Amino acid sequence: MRPILLQGHERSLTQIKYNRDGDLLFSCSKDHVINVWYTHNGERLGTYDGHNGTVWTVDVDSESMYMVSGSADNQLRLWNVATGKCLYTWEFPTAVKRVAFSEDDKQVVCITEQRMGFQCTIRVFNINRTGDGTKQSKEPAHMFSPVGSKATVCAFTSQPGIIFTGHESGKVALFNYKTGEEVDSNERAHGDVVTDLQMSPDKTYCITSSKDKSARIHDTKTLDVIKTFTTETPLNSAAIAPNKPYVLLGGGQEAMSVTTTSLRQGKFETRFWHKVFEEEVGRVKGHFGPINTIAVHPKGISYASGGEDGFVRVHHFDESYFKTQPYGDLQIED
Amino acid sequence: EDQRESENVNTELLALRRRLVDEWNAWRARSTKELAEDGGHDHVKEKQSEEDKEEIE
Numbered sequence: 001m002r003p004i005l006l007q008g009h010e011r012s013l014t015q016i017k018y019n020r021d022g023d024l025l026f027s028c029s030k031d032h033v034i035n036v037w038y039t040h041n042g043e044r045l046g047t048y049d050g051h052n053g054t055v056w057t058v059d060v061d062s063e064s065m066y067m068v069s070g071s072a073d074n075q076l077r078l079w080n081v082a083t084g085k086c087l088y089t090w091e092f093p094t095a096v097k098r099v100a101f102s103e104d105d106k107q108v109v110c111i112t113e114q115r116m117g118f119q120c121t122i123r124v125f126n127i128n129r130t131g132d133g134t135k136q137s138k139e140p141a142h143m144f145s146p147v148g149s150k151a152t153v154c155a156f157t158s159q160p161g162i163i164f165t166g167h168e169s170g171k172v173a174l175f176n177y178k179t180g181e182e183v184d185s186n187e188r189a190h191g192d193v194v195t196d197l198q199m200s201p202d203k204t205y206c207i208t209s210s211k212d213k214s215a216r217i218h219d220t221k222t223l224d225v226i227k228t229f230t231t232e233t234p235l236n237s238a239a240i241a242p243n244k245p246y247v248l249l250g251g252g253q254e255a256m257s258v259t260t261t262s263l264r265q266g267k268f269e270t271r272f273w274h275k276v277f278e279e280e281v282g283r284v285k286g287h288f289g290p291i292n293t294i295a296v297h298p299k300g301i302s303y304a305s306g307g308e309d310g311f312v313r314v315h316h317f318d319e320s321y322f323k324t325q326p327y328g329d330l331q332i333e334d
Numbered sequence: 335e336d337q338r339e340s341e342n343v344n345t346e347l348l349a350l351r352r353r354l355v356d357e358w359n360a361w362r363a364r365s366t367k368e369l370a371e372d373g374g375h376d377h378v379k380e381k382q383s384e385e386d387k388e389e390i391e
Contacts, residue, residue, distance in 0.1 A: 158369055204365040219365065226361065276358045277351060330355045333362035 001321070003286060004042035006304075006312035008035050013306025015057050015293045019064045022297040024081075025304055026067060027312050028055035034069055036081070039302060039314055048079050050086045057098045061105040066133060068108050070096025076110050076125075080133060087133040090125070093118045102156045103203065105129065107141070109163055109177070111151050120150035122163070124177050144180025146173070153197035157220040158204050164220050166194025166208050172218060186223045189216060195251075196237040196293070201334070207247055209238035215249050217275065229273045231280075237293045240275070242300040244321075245332040247275045250291030250305055270294060270305050276332055286313050 011030035018025055024045065028034045034048040034055055053072030060067045060081065067079045076090040076099065094113040101108055107124055114120035123140035149169035157164050157174070162183060165173050170190030174183040190210035199206045205226065209215045215238040217227040229238075235251035249271045268291055269283040289308030296303045302316040 159372070202366070202369060204369055219361075221365070221368070226358075276354050327351060330352065331359070332355055333359045333366075 001284070001315050001318050003313040003315045006035075006037050006042050006044070006314060008037075008044050008047075009033070009310050009312070011310055012289070012308040013292050013310065013312060014055060016295045016304055016306045016312060017058055017060055018295050018297055018304070019060045019081075020062045020298060021064065022299055022301070024060075024064060025295070025312070025314065026058050026060055027306055028058040028069060029306075029310070030054040031310075032071075034058055034067070034079075036067075037312070037314075039297065039304070042314055046084050048084055048086070050077065050089075051075065053095070056096065059099050059101050059108075061101050062103075063105065066105070066127065066129075068099045068101065068110075070099045070110055074112075076108075078108075078127070078133065078136060088136040090136075090138070092121075098151075098153050100155045107156070109154055109156060111154055114150040119145040121145045122151060122154060122165070122175070122177065124163075142177045142180075144175070144177070146175065146182065152194050153208070155197055155199050155206070156203070157199075158202060159221060164197065164199075164206060164218075166190075166197050168193050170194060170210060170212060172208060172223060174220075174223060184223050186218075186225070189218065189223075189225065190214065192234075195235060198239050198295075200240055201242060201298070207238045207240055209235035209249060209251070211235070213251075215247065215273075217247070227275060227278055229275075229278055229280075231271060236291060237305075239294045239296045239303065241272075241296050241303070242298060242334060244300055245275050246272050246281065248272055248294050248296060248303055250294045252287075252290030252308075254290065268307065270303070274327065277327065281326060284315065287311065 009029040013029050016027045025037045025039050032051050036045045051071040055071045057070040064081050067081050069077050072095040074092045076096050078088040092112045094115045098111040109124050112121045124142040126141045149167040151165045153166040163175050163177050171187045172189040173185035191212035193211045194208050196209040207217050211234040213231050215229045233251050237250045239248045252268045268287040269285050272282040273280050287307035287309050291305050293306040304314045306312045
């Protein structure tokens with residue numbers, strides 16, 4: 001499994017995302033730019049230039065027509081994927097930390113940072129998909145500020161009108177975004193900041209990662225914790241592998257808190273865990289710093305990791321990965 | 335004796351894994367069914383409204 005190294009970012013990666021077909025990979029970084037790459041050969045297809053700050057988050061719609069990005073320059077931007085043109089810019093009082101498209105591509109949810117007397121706010125925008133995409137409404141369709149711990153991650157669920165959120169305190173919750181009401185919550189889901197949230201293909205369950213060194217699978221309807229994966233390092237990202245019973249976890253101690261002797265490659269591996277047995281099954285080395293973000297190809301044929309070291313590594317699974325049945329032939333539903 | 339012990343452990347582990355897989359699959363089946371039912375309501379509504387339209391015509 002020889003990885004393809006994507007070199008083009010000058011600073012650490014913040015989020016990476018495959019498109020629906022899996023032929024493209026979007027990456028955003030502290031270097032203010034967003035790149036898009038061909039996943040089969042690692043060639044850079046283009047760059048989305050315009051943000052004036054760390055780009056924290058990116059998402060692409062199911063048709064690979066529009067992409068949205070959120071940045072420390074307090075902007076949410078809508079881009080034309082093919083031309084690289086910025087179609088619309090929304091401005092807020094604070095940084096945009098997380099964005100996500102809805103299943104039908106008609107809405108975008110975004111989280112803005114709590115800072116300088118401004119509350120953490122969640123907004124849902126209706127995306128006008130007619131015409132050239134430049135005519136968007138300035139005002140959000142829905143907007144609310146969660147009471148208590150600020151939200152760090154969010155995504156639409158399989159239930160209409162409900163979003164799943166992860167918080168700084170380790171809480172996860174379900175919000176009705178039309179009323180702003182907290183429908184359900186699990187205050188003790190994690191013991192520290194929730195750092196990533198990724199949905200299963202049908203959005204009925206999701207995985208969260210946390211600085212508390214664990215990742216968890218939650219039922220997005222009941223908020224029940226279904227599985228827990230406990231590692232020995234703070235986690236920045238967790239992803240679900242389609243068609244295989246694995247989850248991929250990434251993280252690592254910050255350089256600041258690492259002593260020189262333990263600064264070895266081993267700290268920065270992508271960990272593969274069996275999602276049903278909650279057992280670690282393998283590790284893949286590579287990055288020279290903590291892994292900030294992991295994404296798996298929608299068909300499960302490759303995965304990519306983005307690191308604090310500024311590199312993106314794309315790994316195409318080899319034949320043995322698909323053939324191996326380390327736990328026999330038990331049939332496990334996706 | 336050691337062999338028998340390790341066989342016992344293996345059998346227990348196998349049983350545990352089988353149970354975990356069964357529980358997981360049962361939960362997945364429940365979620366998928368609920369999702370289909372939730373979506374199903376909309377389909378019923380759509381069908382009804384289509385029928386209504388036909389009557390109007």
